Amino acid sequence: MITLNLSDLKSAGSTIALLRDPYRFISRRASELGADAFLTRLLLRPTTCMTGVEAAGVFYDPARFQRAGAAPGALQKTLFGQGGVQGLDGEDHRQRKAMFLQIVQPDRVEALAESVTRSWRRAVDDWEAVGRIQLYPRLQELLTLAVCEWAGVPLPAAEVEDRTRQLSALFDEAGQIGVSHLRSRAARRAADRWAAAVIDHVRAGKLDPPPSSAAYVVAHHREPNGRPMASRVAGVELLNVLRPTIATAVYITLVAHALDAHPAWRKRLATGDGSEDTAFVEEVRRHYPFFPAVAAVVREDFHWGATCS
Structure with a gap:
């Protein structure tokens, strides 16, 4: 009771x-x-x-x-975006959720893991050359590169820093007060325009991502009425694939914190057979909460x- x-x-x-x-x-x-x-x-x-x-x-x-x-x-105007799946109910929500389940089929999740691994290995070479880094922002950048590659979203080298900053601001500063929140709103507007343009280019044939990619699936998704999503809404949903992936930088940083706070586990996991890895990560998730609450x-x-x- x-x-x-x-x-x-x-x-x-x-x-x-x-x-x-x-x-x-x-x-x-x-x-x-x-x-x-x-x-x-x-x-x-x-x-x-x-x-x-x-x-x-x-x-x-x-x-x-x-x-x-x-x-x-x-x-809604920062973290989630307006018109996205988080604000839907009933058949609209079920059909939109089915789109996301198509994007994260097991083979596609494995492909994302491989993309992150490639991005991580490239980054580590640079980190070792520098000697000392701020882990959290560097993780955001490597995850931005990895998820855009996996999702079929073009990301020229000259745009990496700006896009990383925009996508990270959607979750890093969304719930804050004052100037930080305003930065998050500005980042949302810029990111929405960018993602909608990607959708338009896919639909117009100017971009040809793989049929299994997030960019392709979102661009060609049909709503319960049989119509495609408006470009702006489709862009929001594409960001709902990119943003949460980049936000895992939070958890990875917390894993690093846990390993620093409990050094015995560093050796234990490094020399183990991998059977404890998932359990350790799950314990980090339990001990370090991500969302304060849901509504x-x-x-x-x-x-x-x-x-x-």
Whole structure:
């Protein structure tokens, strides 16, 4: 039985508290209240915050919750893009999701891993020559090169730095306040124009990526009404392939941090047979959370087994 606390709904809200400590706000507040869920206000809107296994099971029930209208406008205009799969429901969402599943078939994931490996080996040669680097931005660059090569998206050498900066700003600065957020919005506009142009060039035959590539699949995808996506929306979805791949630079950096904090594991993984590699990565994912929270809108009021305090 889940416990729901009502007290925070009477306050002015928790927006500032969430922004100050986004990754731990919900869990800490729930612990303070002795509840698995609590009511508060975020951006002045009554909001239910939930945590725990039982809450997660309810949250992902599509009959009770919808994605459309859930994400704050600031994130739609930076992180997700407008018109993308994250804001769809029903058949529109299922068909758009099927497009992404086609893009990430096992053989294509393996091809992406091979592209990243090639990019990594080229980068390591440069890093060794320099002697000391900032790992995180260098990872963003090598992943940008790798995913664009894999996705069938042209990336001239002269554009690598700018495109890396734009695509990284979509997740690095999206949730920040002030100038950083404005930079993320500017990056989104520039990246949207670039990705839409790639889609237009594929459709016009000016680019001929492999049929299995993300650029080809997105450009030729048909919506439930049988029509192709508008170029702008298709560009958003192409970025929804590129951006998350580059964002894995966060996890790779956290793996490096974990190995530095636990040096015994460096030798253990380097000399092992590989059987512990996945377990170590999964533990990093568990210990270092990526998204602070996910959001949805209740379709209509429903009763759920909860006690109130």
